[in-house]
Amino acid sequence: MAFPMKDVRLPETIPDLLLQKHADYLVSYESNKDDYINCMTEHLRMSGIYWGLTALDLMGQLDRSNKETILDFVKKCQHDCGGISPSICHDPHMLSTLSAIQILCIYDAIDVIDVEKVVIYIKERQLPDGSFTGDIWGEVDARFTFCAIASLSLLSRLDEINIDKAVEFIKSCMNFDGGFGSKPSSESHAGLIYCCLGTLSIVGHLHLVDADKLGWWLCERQLPSGGLNGRPEKLPDVCYSWWVLSSLTILGRFHWIDKNQLVTYILACQDTETGGFSDRPGDMADPFHTLFGLTAISMLGCDKSLKEINPTYCMPEYVIERLGLKPDRLDRL
Amino acid sequence: MHGRVKVRTTEQQEKIKQLEKQRIAFEFKKEITLVFEKRKNHKWDNELLIITQKLLIKQPDINTLWNIRREAFLNNNWSSNEWKQKLENELFLTEISLKENPKSYCVWFHRTWVIHQLSDPDWKKELKLCNKCLDVDERNFHCWDYRQFIVKKSNLSNEEELQFTTFKILNNFSNYSSWHYRSKLLQKLYPNCGYNSPISDNKLIEELDLVMNATFTDPDDSSSWFYQRWLLDYNKSSIKLWRAILTQTTITVAFHEEVLLNLELFFNNKKIDCKWQSANGKKFSAVWYAIFEKPLSTLHNKVCLKFEENIYKFKQSNLFEWIYKCEILNSNCNNRKLHDQIHNYLMLSKMEPSNKWAKLTSVYFLIIISNMQLTTIYLQKPYLTFYNEIDFSNNSLGYQLYQLYILQECIKLDLSNNNISSLKAFPTLHNLKILLLSENKITNLEEVLDLIRRHSLKQLDLKANPLLNFSLLTKEIKKSSLYLEIIF
Numbered sequence: 001m002a003f004p005m006k007d008v009r010l011p012e013t014i015p016d017l018l019l020q021k022h023a024d025y026l027v028s029y030e031s032n033k034d035d036y037i038n039c040m041t042e043h044l045r046m047s048g049i050y051w052g053l054t055a056l057d058l059m060g061q062l063d064r065s066n067k068e069t070i071l072d073f074v075k076k077c078q079h080d081c082g083g084i085s086p087s088i089c090h091d092p093h094m095l096s097t098l099s100a101i102q103i104l105c106i107y108d109a110i111d112v113i114d115v116e117k118v119v120i121y122i123k124e125r126q127l128p129d130g131s132f133t134g135d136i137w138g139e140v141d142a143r144f145t146f147c148a149i150a151s152l153s154l155l156s157r158l159d160e161i162n163i164d165k166a167v168e169f170i171k172s173c174m175n176f177d178g179g180f181g182s183k184p185s186s187e188s189h190a191g192l193i194y195c196c197l198g199t200l201s202i203v204g205h206l207h208l209v210d211a212d213k214l215g216w217w218l219c220e221r222q223l224p225s226g227g228l229n230g231r232p233e234k235l236p237d238v239c240y241s242w243w244v245l246s247s248l249t250i251l252g253r254f255h256w257i258d259k260n261q262l263v264t265y266i267l268a269c270q271d272t273e274t275g276g277f278s279d280r281p282g283d284m285a286d287p288f289h290t291l292f293g294l295t296a297i298s299m300l301g302c303d304k305s306l307k308e309i310n311p312t313y314c315m316p317e318y319v320i321e322r323l324g325l326k327p328d329r330l331d332r333l
Numbered sequence: 334m335h336g337r338v339k340v341r342t343t344e345q346q347e348k349i350k351q352l353e354k355q356r357i358a359f360e361f362k363k364e365i366t367l368v369f370e371k372r373k374n375h376k377w378d379n380e381l382l383i384i385t386q387k388l389l390i391k392q393p394d395i396n397t398l399w400n401i402r403r404e405a406f407l408n409n410n411w412s413s414n415e416w417k418q419k420l421e422n423e424l425f426l427t428e429i430s431l432k433e434n435p436k437s438y439c440v441w442f443h444r445t446w447v448i449h450q451l452s453d454p455d456w457k458k459e460l461k462l463c464n465k466c467l468d469v470d471e472r473n474f475h476c477w478d479y480r481q482f483i484v485k486k487s488n489l490s491n492e493e494e495l496q497f498t499t500f501k502i503l504n505n506f507s508n509y510s511s512w513h514y515r516s517k518l519l520q521k522l523y524p525n526c527g528y529n530s531p532i533s534d535n536k537l538i539e540e541l542d543l544v545m546n547a548t549f550t551d552p553d554d555s556s557s558w559f560y561q562r563w564l565l566d567y568n569k570s571s572i573k574l575w576r577a578i579l580t581q582t583t584i585t586v587a588f589h590e591e592v593l594l595n596l597e598l599f600f601n602n603k604k605i606d607c608k609w610q611s612a613n614g615k616k617f618s619a620v621w622y623a624i625f626e627k628p629l630s631t632l633h634n635k636v637c638l639k640f641e642e643n644i645y646k647f648k649q650s651n652l653f654e655w656i657y658k659c660e661i662l663n664s665n666c667n668n669r670k671l672h673d674q675i676h677n678y679l680m681l682s683k684m685e686p687s688n689k690w691a692k693l694t695s696v697y698f699l700i701i702i703s704n705m706q707l708t709t710i711y712l713q714k715p716y717l718t719f720y721n722e723i724d725f726s727n728n729s730l731g732y733q734l735y736q737l738y739i740l741q742e743c744i745k746l747d748l749s750n751n752n753i754s755s756l757k758a759f760p761t762l763h764n765l766k767i768l769l770l771s772e773n774k775i776t777n778l779e780e781v782l783d784l785i786r787r788h789s790l791k792q793l794d795l796k797a798n799p800l801l802n803f804s805l806l807t808k809e810i811k812k813s814s815l816y817l818e819i820i821f
């Protein structure tokens with residue numbers, strides 16, 4: 001007996017790429033003073049700004065963002081300990097610290113924050129086993145290792161931490177399928193694989209990965225609808241287009257998936273009325289999936305008007321070049 | 334943000350919904366402002382606990398609110414009874430919050446924090462919670478992680494956990510999370526001292542049978558196929574050094590994988606200075622070599638290499654050459670059992686002709702049983718490092734040129750008809766004398782010249798390439814290398 005495969009059915013007609021609508025959607029989302037949404041997403045505000053800005057920049061519409069207000073906000077979110085919080089009154093955390101640094105790099109305005117202090121904050125998050133905690137409360141997760149390594153490299157301060165130990169921790173998160181989980185013995189997950197490969201790509205240790213085995217697992221994420229899921233036997237989701245695609249690109253195995261089918265799936269996830277992308281066709285659009293829909297489209301190279309995206313940092317390539325960073329990638333197989 | 338279906342509503346319904354949302358937002362803002370103010374004034378009182386509880390039930394993902402609750406524990410002088418009671422309440426609160434969002438990172442973390450504070454937690458209750466949660470969603474990795482935390486902290490037996498995964502898998506083979514957990518437990522319970530499989534031989538056969546049961550029940554489900562590949566694929570050799578050749582002028586060393594330079598060469602226990610070079614020019618390389626400034630004279634000595642604390646002894650192969658070869662015995666635990674498996678999978682691929690997994694596995698078993706006696710060009714491994722003449726003509730290595738770096742002993746290399754359009758990635762092969770590149774798509778003169786400059790070639794065949802300017806090329810070559818014969 002065969003169980004039906006977990007997947008979705010795409011609509012009959014697939015819309016074109018509606019760039020202007022997406023830009024308008026992001027701008028109006030930013031300026032919207034809908035109290036309810038603001039309240040319920042306040043704790044994600046810093047990352048939310050990063051999602052919106054990166055997407056706007058890719059579409060060449062960064063100038064529609066409110067630069068002064070955003071820089072002022074980021075500055076206000078840095079605490080005495082150096083860490084940056086997702087919003088004012090909230091507590092500093094590695095996730096929002098990385099988002100803030102990414103925002104400042106895009107604006108080329110890193111001096112808005114006290115860099116020395118933020119370096120100390122990140123440094124203090126490393127534990128003796130090499131792992132990083134998210135904040136002072138001690139939650140350990142490979143995502144925070146990526147936040148630390150990405151942040152410090154964007155600040156050119158990687159030498160402040162013990163990289164060998166950090167790499168050892170990442171290695172201990174590797175699983176039977178060649179993938180990575182959030183901590184040792186956690187199940188492989190495309191999002192975490194991106195974080196671990198991103199980390200290894202920044203510090204130049206990609207040779208630790210079994211690229212064929214992991215590449216195989218990653219390309220098996222593609223379902224008949226063309227969409228990608230994040231783990232076996234799960235539904236496709238636009239954000240995994242990014243986590244899987246960037247991981248395969250870092251591994252030099254981008255061409256192991258069916259590009260045209262994936263493009264079709266991503267395009268089907270656009271909201272043709274409001275603009276923006278959702279996780280699956282017919283769901284509510286949000287800025288998170290809008291960014292990852294666009295980054296995937298950029299990576300797939302099917303719309304020349306979109307700027308190039310860097311697979312390791314998930315930031316526009318020109319920003320990474322401006323900073324003189326060269327994260328490692330395996331050669332195409 | 335995930336799985337929220339867009340629903341169409343009438344204008345009237347929309348208006349009511351908006352009003353309700355506005356009311357909630359107003360309340361929410363008022364309350365959270367009060368919480369932040371209390372915290373600022375160091376007032377971690379009961380009211381603070383009540384309000385944060387109310388807010389977290391509505392929105393469990395606000396990390397800072399959980400932080401504030403934990404601060405309340407650390408900043409109040411509660412009696413031990415009160416402390417315990419309040420911690421019990423946290424367990425209760427996290428349980429309700431998990432019903433709202435079973436995938437909330439901060440709720441699961443808060444619960445582990447509470448368990449750390451309790452002097453004797455009710456482990457059975459925690460395990461029951463995990464079971465309940467996994468009944469609802471058996472792929473919830475937060476819950477699996479929490480379960481492992483509980484098992485470790487309470488010293489629960491790994492055997493029982495293994496039984497739990499068996500139970501889960503037999504209940505539903507499509508349970509990748511269980512297979513994953515199983516891979517971890519088996520490595521702890523049945524470690525293998527050999528090289529060929531991740532777990533002990535007897536257990537391996539048992540596992541292969543379980544997988545067979547799963548793959549035959551639901552051949553379209555990928556979970557068990559991935560697990561099976563792990564059981565078969567594992568080939569972790571503890572001997573990293575594969576082969577090495579020492580002559581009077583050079584030493585070339587090949588490893589099973591890319592390694593950092595950590596090599597020492599000894600003659601009669603005396604260390605010889607070598608300028609080691611990475612064959613691919615990178616920090617990690619599968620092949621390393623060194624060229625001696627003065628030819629070695631005393632080759633009659635005991636020769637060995639030290640790598641990562643292991644000593645590898647060389648044997649003399651002729652008067653001027655010493656070699657090291659790694660001998661790994663390929664003991665396949667139980668050949669008859671493997672033959673049963675392959676028989677069944679060949680049958681399955683006949684029954685399910687469109688199933689790619691069955692086909693793939695059949696081929697895979699064939700390779701294992703034939704003990705890798707199939708000829709494979711395997712460029713990622715250094716197994717071709719010590720050949721002097723290699724014929725790769727009529728392949729499609731255009732994109733893989735960089736991988737040729739392992740061919741450090743190669744003198745004659747044939748790459749004709751290989752769809753090569755650029756020589757940029759062509760590595761430097763320090764022994765190369767004859768290079769055949771006919772019938773490719775090489776156009777860039779500068780790349781050809783660069784390649785010539787990096788080598789001391791005697792012959793270069795560039796026939797049938799759309800090369801731009803032969804006369805210019807000949808002129809340039811004459812300037813740099815007199816002894817090179819070029820064939821157009």
Ligand SMILES: [Zn+2]
Pocket residue numbers: 237238239240279289335
């Ligand atoms: Zn998603």
